[in-house]
Amino acid sequence: MKNNVNRELPDDVMNALDYQPYQTTNIGNPDIQRVAPSVHVQTGDDKLVDSIEDVVKATVKDGMTISFHHHFRNGDFVFNKVMRVIIDAGIKNLTLAPSSLTGVMNDMVIEAIKAGTVANITSSGMRGSLGDFVSHGNLKNPVIFRSHGDRARAIEHGDIKIDVAFLGVPNADKLGNANGMDGKAVFGSLGYALMDAQYANKVVLLTDNLMPYPNTPASIKQTQVDYVVQVDQVGDPDKIGSGATRFTKDPKELKIASTVNDVIVNSPYFKDGFSFQTGSGGAALAVTRYLRQAMIDNKIKASFALGGITKPTTDLLNEGLIDRVMDVQDFDKGAADSMHTNPKQQEIDASWYADPDNKGAMVDQLDVVILSALEIDTKFNVNVMTGSDGVIRGAVGGHQDAATAKLTIISAPLVRGRIATVVPDVTTVVTPGDSIDVLVTEYGIAINPKRKDLQESLGHLAGVPVYTIDELQKMAAAKVGTPKPLEFTDRTVALVEYRDGSVIDAIHEVKD
Amino acid sequence: MEIKQTALAGTLESSDIQIMLSKGTDGITIDLESDVEKQFGDQIRKVITDTLAEFNIDNVKVKAVDKGALDCVIKARTIAVAQRALQTQDQPAWEAF
Numbered sequence: 001m002k003n004n005v006n007r008e009l010p011d012d013v014m015n016a017l018d019y020q021p022y023q024t025t026n027i028g029n030p031d032i033q034r035v036a037p038s039v040h041v042q043t044g045d046d047k048l049v050d051s052i053e054d055v056v057k058a059t060v061k062d063g064m065t066i067s068f069h070h071h072f073r074n075g076d077f078v079f080n081k082v083m084r085v086i087i088d089a090g091i092k093n094l095t096l097a098p099s100s101l102t103g104v105m106n107d108m109v110i111e112a113i114k115a116g117t118v119a120n121i122t123s124s125g126m127r128g129s130l131g132d133f134v135s136h137g138n139l140k141n142p143v144i145f146r147s148h149g150d151r152a153r154a155i156e157h158g159d160i161k162i163d164v165a166f167l168g169v170p171n172a173d174k175l176g177n178a179n180g181m182d183g184k185a186v187f188g189s190l191g192y193a194l195m196d197a198q199y200a201n202k203v204v205l206l207t208d209n210l211m212p213y214p215n216t217p218a219s220i221k222q223t224q225v226d227y228v229v230q231v232d233q234v235g236d237p238d239k240i241g242s243g244a245t246r247f248t249k250d251p252k253e254l255k256i257a258s259t260v261n262d263v264i265v266n267s268p269y270f271k272d273g274f275s276f277q278t279g280s281g282g283a284a285l286a287v288t289r290y291l292r293q294a295m296i297d298n299k300i301k302a303s304f305a306l307g308g309i310t311k312p313t314t315d316l317l318n319e320g321l322i323d324r325v326m327d328v329q330d331f332d333k334g335a336a337d338s339m340h341t342n343p344k345q346q347e348i349d350a351s352w353y354a355d356p357d358n359k360g361a362m363v364d365q366l367d368v369v370i371l372s373a374l375e376i377d378t379k380f381n382v383n384v385m386t387g388s389d390g391v392i393r394g395a396v397g398g399h400q401d402a403a404t405a406k407l408t409i410i411s412a413p414l415v416r417g418r419i420a421t422v423v424p425d426v427t428t429v430v431t432p433g434d435s436i437d438v439l440v441t442e443y444g445i446a447i448n449p450k451r452k453d454l455q456e457s458l459g460h461l462a463g464v465p466v467y468t469i470d471e472l473q474k475m476a477a478a479k480v481g482t483p484k485p486l487e488f489t490d491r492t493v494a495l496v497e498y499r500d501g502s503v504i505d506a507i508h509e510v511k512d
Numbered sequence: 513m514e515i516k517q518t519a520l521a522g523t524l525e526s527s528d529i530q531i532m533l534s535k536g537t538d539g540i541t542i543d544l545e546s547d548v549e550k551q552f553g554d555q556i557r558k559v560i561t562d563t564l565a566e567f568n569i570d571n572v573k574v575k576a577v578d579k580g581a582l583d584c585v586i587k588a589r590t591i592a593v594a595q596r597a598l599q600t601q602d603q604p605a606w607e608a609f
Contacts, residue, residue, distance in 0.1 A: 389550050417580025418548050483551030
């Protein structure tokens, strides 16, 4: 069967997993039923457990779904500690349902798949050796990729039913009151983990910092937690964030960033009280710097900044240029520290952030977002999942969710080395072109023809050449040549869900 | 024609290609290393082979490490390494451009 972005989807897999093909970005107003976790009643006096072995023995059985969060990113010690015990216990056929998988987890996941411990994976993304392993067909069942908002939706619907959540925290008391801000390995917002804490049947906290009871402020509450395990170290603080944020000196990235700023400032959305979201890449950080100056010059203040937060954004908050920061995760220590000291930086969970099946998510209120792309095609479809060799090396993240914004800007170089970014057809559709409004490259911009209003306001800016996306694609091809088409087998190694739970694309095993 | 000496041109910087020629007896053999091998391997080999043909080199071992170079860069590096290998770099082969 084909879906509405013209992708051929494997009937057998679609039927076996009872999936619908992607149709539209429009969520509508359906009535839905959310699920609730089971609760094993206790007074809370006996939650402290000495060892991971004991808690795994008490909670994890063959065939269960287990989850983790990825807020420690590449400084995570919790995932590997817990999975080591689970593999050694000989447990089989688990579904692994973390908020995402970071590089430091790759070797352990591969070992768990080979041992038969893990049979299914759902994640925001995967990279490096694990992406390579899956793309070469080494996991029997297809991986399900979901955006951060879609994961929240799937948990609330019961599509992902978490039996046991193992959540690392830099502090907790003996009953499980915890936050992400105090301790050694701090990461700020617990945004993604809050879903697991609320919906998992069993919640296990792991901490290296046992606090006197009651521990506040409590993001995860004692009412949600079954066990608290003390470990020697939950993470490496130096590898959690990207450290001190450095502004790019790359002239190409600066050119793109200043053009993105021109597009925002000249759009109808740049007015007092506007809202925005930027990513953590070099160009996105530079945009924040240009935008700051434009806001000062035009005496415009933002009502909120959203999503993954960096220090340049919290600096704007402290300067009074942004009124609130709505924070689902922090990319650097500066942003994490700021959440502690500034009450205007609000921790939000993944549902509040981006779940489409909601009584209103933050992304629905978002005016402007700047997103990146590995590839964007002449239909404005974006790929952030598979590399130019067809191998999985990315993550949906909040891409599909934030693209709901009124002005969605993709910032990307026309070519990277010999690889064109603007292509006739992306390898994998992650975010549909219907969500994308403007592409900004170092050579100029392309406006989605569906946005006639933007053609008017952005069509004649000084120093910002406007091309059709077909012209940009041909320009890229003239530089790098025409690549030989990638070769795949018929085997489906992963499905990419759209944020409403339909399937937007399938990823196939690469042929080597 | 065979080359006179082993020669090297290019760097391992991004968007460059490093090419080494050494004596061979089995036609033009190319050992290519490239991140874009799947998409552009054939094209890279063709540019190197065609450029070597302009110097009438038909017996040589080529070791190429590509870092995403465009065709014009590959051709320029091949010309440079060919002239060095033939010891003719004092007389640029303008017609090859």
